[in-house]
Amino acid sequence: MTNRILKTTITATALAALVPLAAQAQPAEVIAGLHGEPDSLNPLYDTNLPALNIYYNVFDRLATIDGNGDVVPDLATSWSFNDTLDQWTFTLAEGMTCQDGAPMDSSDVKFTFDSAMGDSTSRLGGYLGLVDTVEAPSPTQVVINLKSAFAPFDRQVSLIPIVCQEAYEEMGKEAFGRKPIGSGPYQVTNWVSGDSIEMVRYDGFWGDAAKYDKVTFKPIPDETTRAAAVQSGDVDVALLGPAQVDGVKQQGSVDVVAQDANRVVFLGFNGGAPFLGDQKMRKAVDLSIDRTLISQRLLNGAATPTAQIIAPVTFGFDPTMEPTKADVEAAKALVQEAGYDGTPIKISYPTTGLPQIDQLAQAIAYFMDQIGVKTELDPMEQNTFYGNWFGKSFPGIFIFAFAPSVMDAHLPFYMLLAKDQQGYIYDDRIDTLMAKQVGENDAEARAADLAEISAINAERTIYAPLFIDSYIYGVSKDIDWSPRPDGMMVFR
Structure with missing residues (x-):
């Protein structure tokens, strides 16, 4: 690897010459370019x-979501629920330890849940609003009582990294936040703010051994800088922006690896704004958009047109639904039927965080112009945009995206479509179905x-x-690493 000396013995070097390249050992160290730095x-x-x-490398959870979007065991080897889906029992593996050598058991799970729920400033507690109480009747059993039925709770616990109680109480929350102690395959050894976070293999890990001796995360917020870093060998893995993909491919020094994401980009409508309360007008906008053109030309093939606000990897996705095909003439007819009078409609969007967002907003405006609808672009700094989203104060159309970490449709449907949440347009049928599915213990019916x-x-x-977004990475040719649909860089 460029700018790196690997410690190998003469014997190992000689043996490497006798085996095919694909069978040779992985490098001992990996450096990953992270799109930002944690607080x-x-x-x-x-x-x-x-x-x-x-966290994905340092901590464990009761259950986790794998690269296919399925919920699988982690700390818990199995779990069950009662008929009303409001009590969940998790059975933990035996012989687990924290990275300081202390035992990891049900008391650490209870401590993590109770600490998050008991502190109003804990952001983790926001994921546990449905939890009533947590019990630890034995070292290998956790019983979680909910306030009401919640079918995807096994997915919800994947959001909760389990901290080691003894270390947390001894260190305090500030010191723990600089050098945390978990039970995962890597242990944080050093964090130099603005430069790097270093992790080494934890040899006492209860599961399969970590793939690398050392993993270093370097915060590189700028897409162009990340692309240059992976091409030069300063980092081994880096997320690429759509604008960088072709250049990295042509340069050829690294592999370019793509993964369909769990994130869907969509248009939202303020149904209380002029004309947008009319279903005909909203459908006209939908019909005006050439999704294939956006995917192939604007995003260089790094997106897939879709008909749903959830991705295929998300539970609840319907593979039979086809994306809307552009039909300018049909859209023009609907605009006329809606009585549109030429008043410009604002298109709000965040200036960062979404792929080629300025160009995407301009493309949407162009398509709408082709059907006779005037627009006004309304770019916003990301925090301002989120404030408008939470405040439900967009003046017209907005461009947004949702990527449910638990890869289940409940959260995006609840936040975007349920009455009195973040949407503008409601349908009683949806609220009825939402209430039904959350208490449904048959997966197919749900x-x-x-x-x-x-x-x-x-x-x-x-x-x-x-469209369904894609995560595209530049990866050093001597690294065997696969991306995930949620965009997490996991080196287990």
Whole structure:
């Protein structure tokens, strides 16, 4: 690897010459370019994406989501629930230890849940609003009592990294946030703010040994700088922006690896704004958009047109639904039927965080112009945009995205479509189906309920789904690493 000397013995070097290249050992160290730097490494208080990349390598959870979007065991080897889905029992593996050598058992799980729920400033506690009490009747058993039925609770616990109680209480939350102690395969050894976070293999890990001796995360917020860093060998793995992909491919020094994401980009409509309360007008906008052109030309093939606000990897996705095909003439007819009078409609969007967002907003405006609808672009700094989203104060159309970490349709449907949440347009049928699916213990029946919700959204054009995003990485040729749909850099 460029700018790196690997410690190998003469014997190992000689043996490497006798085996095929693909069979040779992985490098001992990996450096990953992270798109931002955490504020803290305390999972109770920092739940932002940069920190989550560290947590996936350092902490364990009761259950986790794998690269296919399925919920699988982690600390818990199995779990069960009662008929009313409001009591969940998790059975833990035996012989687990924290990275300081202390035992890891049900008391650490209870401590993590209770600490998050008992502190109003804990961001982790926001994921546990349905939890009533947590019991630890034995070292290998955790019983979680909910306030009401919640079918995807096994997925919800994947959001909760389990901290080691003894170390947390001894260190305090601030010190723990700089050098946390978990039970995962890597242990944080050093954090130099603005430069790097270093992790080494924890040899006492109860599961499969970590792949690398050492993993270093370097915060590199700028896409162009990340692309240059991976091409030069300063880092081994880096997320690329759509604008960098072709250049990195042509340069050829690293592999370019793509992964369909759990994130869907869509248009939302303020149904209280002029004309947008009319379903015909919303459908006209939907029909005006050439999703294939956006995917192939604007995003260099790094996106897939879609008909749903959830991605295929998300539970509840309906593979039978087809994306809306552009039909300018049909859209023009609907605009006329809606009585549109030429008043400009604002298109609000965040200036960062979404792929080629300025160009995407301009493309949407162009498509709408082709059907006779005037627009006004309304770019916003990201924090301002989120403030408008939470405040439900967009003046017209807005471009947004949702990527449910638990890869289940409940959260995006609840936040975007349920009455009195973050949406502007409601349908009583959706609220009925939401109440039904959350108490449904048959997975197929629940999936059918969620698919029906997607069909209602398409029928009424409550949202206009645009495309499924992709995560594209530059990866050093001597690294065997696979990306995940949630964009987390995991080196287990």
